[in-house]
Amino acid sequence: MEELQFAEYLRHTGLKLTRARRVILQEAFRTHGHFDAEALYSRLKKRRAGVSRATVYRTLPLLVNSNLVRKLDLGEGRSTFEHTLGHPHHDHLVCIDCGSVFEFHNPKIETLQQGICKEFDFEMLSHSQQIYGRCKDCRRK
Amino acid sequence: MEELQFAEYLRHTGLKLTRARRVILQEAFRTHGHFDAEALYSRLKKRRAGVSRATVYRTLPLLVNSNLVRKLDLGEGRSTFEHTLGHPHHDHLVCIDCGSVFEFHNPKIETLQQGICKEFDFEMLSHSQQIYGRCKDCRRK
DNA sequence: GTACCTGCAAAGGCTTTGCATCGGC
């Protein structure tokens, strides 16, 4: 279960497993699909979880560093997140007209990326790839 | 020359080629490597080019749409740009410790990306890919 | 002459931070 992995990461980094962090972790995993910091915070607020916005912002990077959550940049001027368990790695096609996001996964690309990292003697921690364009529905208009 | 391409784009879109836009275009091409809006604006200011920050922010998207400039998301909370002429398409390895950015280009990945777009019936306009990790120098420490 | 463009300053949206208090370990 994900809390173990988080606890392990925190211990390893000398940080504490607090109530707020547990609640944020749970909410991130309760959410399927993409979410941003504000959305996560609103849901906690609605449930009167007693966690502040600042703590949400402080905790999300920890979840990312522990590889439980992935940070995405969908070009909207804010960070988007998704949890990783049961969501194998994938990348995104983003329609610049309607904002639709399509997910794709391509193992061959990943293999090539690993080759590139080897070439640069670079330790890959995460990677993301966005393709911006127009989806078929928007092209029809 | 790049101004022709920009003029062509503007005409096609029903926009005007103004002095401010010309100056911003030139400054973008005078800059080699990455730059952000603020950096471009400071350089113009230093030269007393008489162009406002607002106009820089309004013009950069036009340069991006005309394919003269590429917009990057290097995960720093702001947009980074680079001009495209003489800079063939490439992607980035970003070191999360020291911030170094290494460029790479891989035609095989591009071919695979095109295949993905075909599969989704998606018209690719641009794409970018970042790999976050640790460079060899930072790993030594 | 008509749209469109510009500069300025203010507003906006997202995120970080200072500080006093609280709480894991």
Next chain:
DNA sequence: GCCGATGCAAAGCCTTTGCAGGTAC
């Protein structure tokens, strides 16, 4: 008990916008 964590509100960035005057075509 110590050092990190939290909440709150304020501050910080980057970026966008309203408006009055200017300008390409």
